[in-house]
Amino acid sequence: MKKILAVFLALLFLLSFNTYADGGNIYISDIKVFIDYIWVPSYNLDGYSAVLVRDLEDYGFDIDWNGDTRTVKITHDPDKKVSPHAPQYYPPHEVGMIRFGTYPSDIKVYFEGRYVPSVNIGGRCAVKLRDINILNTLGYDDQKKEAYIFYGKAPLSGKDSEYINTFYEIMAEIVRGDYERIRIEAMLISGEYDKKLMSDVKEYTDSLKELMDKYKDYTEPAAFSESSMELWWAAVNSRYATCTMYEMGENLKNGSDNPDLFMYMQQYKEDSAYQRDNAMAILATEIKPKEPEMPIDIEDDAED
Template structure:
C-alpha cells in the first residue's frame, strides 16, 4: 500500500456541567457561517470563536491600537472559509480543559455594539451569540451545530464536520477527509487502533488525509523499514500508521 499511496502523495451549548470561570474547553459543537465550518471552543458554557478567524467569513475585523479596540463589521467580500483543519471533538473528549481565557482591556464592538470579549494566548475571542448583531444565529440540537447566516453572502452546501480528533495525542481522524464508517476502536500495548471499512476508501481520499496530516505538523515517512502496505507519520514523540488488515483500514496511534 505504500507504493499505492505514494502515487498521490456559542452560543447554545447544552450542558449540565458546572465549569470554572474562563476555562477554555473542547467541544463537540461546531459552528457554521453560511455552511462554512469555523473552529470553536467552549468558553463559560458558550460557543466562542477567535475574532481574527472571522476575516475569512465575510467580516471585517479592525484593530485600533491607540484605543485598544476591535471593531467587527460586515465586509464587502464573500466568504472563503479556511483550509485549516476545523476541529470538533467526540463527546467522550468534549469538556476537557485546553487553556484558560483571561479578561482583557481590549474593547470589542460588533456592528457598533459593545460585546464581551476575552484573551486567549494573545488573541481576542468572542461568543458566537454576539454575531446576532450582523447575522442570524440558530442552534441545531440534532447536528449539534451553531448556524450563523449572513443573507447577503455566498452560501455553500452543508457538509457535516464529523468528530475527528484524537485528543490524547492530537491526531486528526480519518473522518476529516473520508466519508467512511468507523467500525471499531481498541487499545493496544502502545496506543490506540481505529478501524474503518477499507472497501470504501479511495486514493483521492487518502491523499487528502496525507495532506491534512502534513498541515497538522506530521511528517510522512519514506522509510525503508516501513512495510509496503503501510503509510507512516511522525510528529515529535508520536507516530501514526495507516495500514490495511484484510478489508479493514486501520489507523494506529502511538
C-alpha cells in the same frame, strides 16, 4: 498587508494578556459552528459557543485595529474572499474537559458598530456567537450538535441543504484523520505496538471508505460540483495518509521498516489538508448571497 495585520493582532492580544483569571473556562466542545454555512473553529466558553476575533478575518470579515484607543472594529464584507481552515477534531472522551481559563482583556471590540464583550483565551481575543448575533439569525440543532449564524448567505433547502449535510459529514471524518495519524505517530515514537489503537484506526479507515463508497453514488446539485470534487480528493488523500500510517504501525509489530512510507504519508496529508480547506473556500463561493431587501417607498404607500 494581511500577514502584517495578522502578526500585529497576535502581538496585540498577547500584550493584553492578564494574570488574573475572571473565573471563566474554555471547554472542549463537540458542537460545530457555521458562519454562512462555513465550518469555523470554535470554543465552548462557559456553555456558550465562541470564536476568535482574528479567525473572523478569514471568514468574510474586515478587522480594523486602533492602537491608540485599543479597539477592534469588525465589519462584514460580503465581497471578501473566504479562506477557511478546518477545525480540530476531539475524541468523545475529551469533550467537556477544560482546555484553559479565560482572562479579562482591555481591548474593546465593536461588531458592526456595536460594542460586544470579549475575553482573552491564551493570549487571543474571543467573542461569543450570541453577542455577534446582530441579525437574529443564530440557530441551533441539538440533535446534530450544530450552531449556525448568517450574515450574507441565502437559506438553503431541498437538495442544496442535503448537499451541505453530506459535505460536512465527510469533512468531519477527514478532520478526524489528523487525530488518528497523531495517535499512530505517538505509538511509533514509543516503540510499543498498541493493538487497541490500531483497531480504532482500522475502524476509522473502514468508516471513511464506507462514506466514500456512498459518495460515489451521490449526485450533488450542479452548482456544487467544484466543491464536491475537491472534497472527494481530500477524502481520498486523507485515507491514503492514514492507511500508510497504519502500515507503518504494522511494520512496528513485525519488526520491519520502510523509510519511504513516512514520505508518502506526509505528501498525502499535505494534499488532503490543502484540498479540504480549498473545498470549503469553493463552497463559500457556490452558496448564493442573500438577495438585498427592497427599500419601502414610504411616500407612495402614503399616497395609496
